[in-house]
Amino acid sequence: MGTIERRERDKRKMQELVLKAAMKLFLKEGFEKVTIRRIAEEIEYSPATIYLYFKDKDDILYALHEKGFEELYSRQQKVLPIKDPLIRLKKHAQAYISFALEMREYYDLMFIMRAPSKKIKESDEWSVGKRSYELLKENIVQCMDAGYLVKEDPEVVTFSFWAHVHGMVSLIIRERCVMFPEEQLENIVEGALDYSLRHIAIKKK
Amino acid sequence: MGTIERRERDKRKMQELVLKAAMKLFLKEGFEKVTIRRIAEEIEYSPATIYLYFKDKDDILYALHEKGFEELYSRQQKVLPIKDPLIRLKKHAQAYISFALEMREYYDLMFIMRAPSKKIKESDEWSVGKRSYELLKENIVQCMDAGYLVKEDPEVVTFSFWAHVHGMVSLIIRERCVMFPEEQLENIVEGALDYSLRHIAIKKK
Amino acid sequence: MGTIERRERDKRKMQELVLKAAMKLFLKEGFEKVTIRRIAEEIEYSPATIYLYFKDKDDILYALHEKGFEELYSRQQKVLPIKDPLIRLKKHAQAYISFALEMREYYDLMFIMRAPSKKIKESDEWSVGKRSYELLKENIVQCMDAGYLVKEDPEVVTFSFWAHVHGMVSLIIRERCVMFPEEQLENIVEGALDYSLRHIAIKKK
Amino acid sequence: MGTIERRERDKRKMQELVLKAAMKLFLKEGFEKVTIRRIAEEIEYSPATIYLYFKDKDDILYALHEKGFEELYSRQQKVLPIKDPLIRLKKHAQAYISFALEMREYYDLMFIMRAPSKKIKESDEWSVGKRSYELLKENIVQCMDAGYLVKEDPEVVTFSFWAHVHGMVSLIIRERCVMFPEEQLENIVEGALDYSLRHIAIKKK
């Protein structure tokens, strides 16, 4: 019988609904305004109902967090087929930036927000985050191996590179770039990324 | 009569007192622990008294925010005397980083926190922030003029540079660097800054 | 047709199942942990199902209460064959004490708990409790008749005797004997019972 | 100035008010119904107000508990002047019984209720309870010394005696004496106490 499957699907749908509502509130009003009650209101259910689908508030945050890393990782994967490691590195960065700017609430939760969930903190959050970090590091090492980048401590270079893109997107997400007109922002980011890569990369003759 | 002036002075003193207490709590216990009651306790007045000097909690956060930028600006000033613009740029970055890591909660409020205060958002916050930004831009332009940096759109380069350091400190402040051991963090940041400057700067013969 | 009877039997079986589960929780985790949900989990049915066999939680408590008196009564029965009424009285008391200390939560529900159930209060609860009380009274009267106890108002003596044992076990159950080390408690109770009987009983020459 | 004193008095009055309301609810509806909200309603204040006078719910329970022991102890004191230890013992018991039956809610909280307060449990509750227990033990030892009671382990005798009176009053308080008409209860208790003392005491010629 398909009843069990249907139920499973319904359950997932409801969880999805809750997560979407939570994200909406996140985006619209900031973390502190994401309360069980408000989520409930948003989806027009009672607060108690939410506890049928999530153990507690932490569980919701954790689920969102995981979804975010899943999405990021899947976007990173799409870049892997590119052969040339330098081009790949650039696409890699662009994929990261698009993810951050398209799914701001997720990026916020994953990399900016003060960890609001015990579960996130306890679960070595990096079983899931490190995967993404390692992918970047590999890319950078390959660039070094291919002679595109000077060989230096890969940990330092990876961190530096990551910090650079993170810095850009997080300033935008948290609205600290009011000195630039909104519509130019993407260009500036693109320009900054270019600039950075151009100088880091070894000029081959 | 000097009574009005005295009153003015007294008022300022009290405001200062409140802000100092708020700052202390901010730095010591983090944003969430800054409550009106706690501030009141700290200065040994009643909560109600605080409302004689500040309209509401938002008002206090706004003032703190301004003080933060004051502090940052003053630290930037100390670097200005350095003649060589490239060395100055490095010191400039280091000053920024020290500020961020020494006064994390402040930095957080200024550059990371989702504006907890309507007033910050409304007031074009950058009358105060832009000053600091301009100082950095000037430094960079001077580096270009002196032939240390390739001449490119200074806006882009400044943003890029700023984003790089901001990225590093904000990842640290918001604890996203669990993959590095705590005690190595400062070295890695220093290394990354070095790395970045080394490659951006033109190698003079 | 026997269908009706079969249904009747099935119903009883299910009720029994619920009560057993409730009792288990009662004994293992105490009154507060007995929730409809937990009972349902225990018997691997849904909470809603329980309402097919019991009107409400009160109904369950009432039934448990009755079962408790059943158990006590059956333990009392086992003492009846003893011929000598004084020895029987002592065994009677010991049976009561064992019941109370072995099935503390039951005893609690029956004799200590502020009736958590309207039904217990409403139903003249003593149709079931009185049976046990009468058994004790009879035993005491027989002691008087046999010259073991001074003839006095049997109601008073019975109450006094009952109160004495009840006092001891209820102080223990509700943890008011912290001044005695746990492991000595049983000895002290035994001693107190002895002491009491020794003095109440007439010394025959 | 008397302002400080007045404030002190007002504060005490309010605490008293809260405690009285809590007791009223206790008596009327049982422990589970004593909630901060209900207390607030009872005294026509907001729930938050209560937290101005008591740290938390535990604090209220603890205060009540202490008051109860204070009262009991003070009643015990009044009996001390009686010279003859046996007469004193009887009066002692009567004082205990009166306290229990006149201030049932207090007695309940002190000796029957399942300790609902961490503070009570943690604070070795017996710094305050033991005082009363010791007074009884002394009385009993004096009876032994005076030849009124057989010399036996005073701990056992004291416990036995205490349990006896506790048993009687707790059966009454928790309404397990429905077999006796209300108005006879006091007589029966008196009778049982008499009976018990008469047999325990050594008949002097």
Place this chain on the structure above:
DNA sequence: CATGAATGAGAGTTCATTCAT
């Protein structure tokens, strides 16, 4: 017969804020 889904009511607690004094 059985239940998944849902909920209203209520628990303790905290906070920014107000206002009469």
Place this chain on the structure above:
DNA sequence: GATGAATGAACTCTCATTCAT
């Protein structure tokens, strides 16, 4: 000018119970 006293609104979470399926 300062404050003690008070509160409304919110928070997370749990429970007994109902009802359409």
